[in-house]
Amino acid sequence: MTNDELLALTEQERAEEEKYSHRIHICTGTGCVSSHSEKILETFQAEIKARGLEEKVKARQVGCMGLCAAGPIVSIQPDGLLYREMTPELVPAIMDSLGGEPFKDQLIDTNIPFFYRQEKNTLENAGLIDPERIEEYIAVGGYAAVVKALSEMTPAEVIQEVHTSGMRGRGGAGFKTGLKWSLVAKAAGDQKYLICNADEGDPGAFMDRSILESDPHRVLEGMVVAAYAVGASQGYIYVRAEYPLAIKRLKIAIKQAEKLGLLGQNICNTPFNFKIDLRLGAGAFVCGEETALMSSVSGNRGTPNPRPPFPAQSGINNCPTLINNVETFANIPGIITDGGKWFARIGTETSKGTKVFALTGKIKNTGLIEVPMGITLREIIYDIGGGIPDGHNLKAVQTGGPSGGCIPAEYLDATVDYESLKQLGSMMGSGGMIVIDDTSNMVDMARFFMKFSMEESCGKCIPCRVGTTMLYNLLGKFQAGQATRWDLKRLEELCDLVKNTSLCGLGQAAPNPIISTLRFFRQEYLDKLIDSEKTGETVE
Structure with a gap:
């Protein structure tokens, strides 16, 4: 397509x-489909037909609108009205209100911080287009980045634009995207591969799933641009099989893009060829790690391998391989069409752009949000999130999933960027953000995440396989009020051992929830010691 x-x-x-x-x-x-939103769509379409309004009113499916706490959500355009907790029975009343007074019973106030404090880039099309129609994506500027890159830019110029943007990988570690691309581009090899990591496994995280369900073509477009930049001809999207709707829409999107010549052979009538296949994962958390992911993509057991060599030098079939996550690729079209400098104006000096978060836990406005880097935790929780429900107080915020840490309420004014979160013993991760109120015990929280890491360990290395089990059992002693000062000392030593001797990121980061809760909520561990041990911490 020209x-x-x-x-x-x-x-x-x-x-x-x-x-x-x-x-x-x-x-x-x-989220909304689980509350029967597909039935609502069918009811709207039937009502429109019954009223003879097919030429004036159109009902369409769209992706996530963000405020999941109010779902199922219906939007009326061009009026900009949002209705909450919709049911098929309410459809006639909404139809009656078109062009007149809004149906106030279910109306959402859009003049609240949840909406106006966000800055949409990755999610700019979510809730506005039908994710199963490529024509609607193209109508909002879709695939313009592919056309521009292939017809006006060299691969080196594409990589330079990504360098200029300052974007860092949105999958967790925050490695500079432009640098990773340049390493793959410079690597020797006639065959190169590209992988989109959609193996989203953090408890409470649904950012990548929502992007794929809402705007799959945006991810495909980012992958095509990246493949052109690094010289890859084969791509894979590694997505967990627990995401059937995302898989369905990806399959539709790939077929549509191939039909229009935007994917496959001679893309946009150029010599560039790039094919994308899906690989379904079985839900193993460890397959989010690059080497385990590549092993699984290749049809082998998903276990990690020592690095170096890194994927950029030796990945799939021992060939140079670029791996980025869903959100990283979804940012690429905007960077190419609007320029790296446009992207770099958002965020902080070292953390550029916006970040998508799944805001969950003890918070009023649970849902999917996109905010500029550098926003504070207070702004996210109390402005966008609407605060803590039922009159309770904030106790902590857990970021980064099982690999992250718990940040206490006293650091509410900390900025959300890679460096600030790391200083507080946590991490950005892929974007999970769990709000914890004063009814929760932090020892219980630490054990919850340790149980997850223990069960998800692939078992390949002893520090992770045995160490996470020992940590889990030690935390059980604290929960039961049977721990001693020796157990506290042993807990800290074991955290250090597992962190520094495990083979891959799963084991290396597994102790983080314990380390952060010991740092900020140590008294809760001391309170659970055997009564005779609570007078002091000193261990000879």
């Missing part, structure tokens, strides 16, 4: 949209 053809399709789709006086958007992300 640029002229892309523009023609864009104009055609926009003209089609403009003929409708009202467009009704029904969220069909996993």
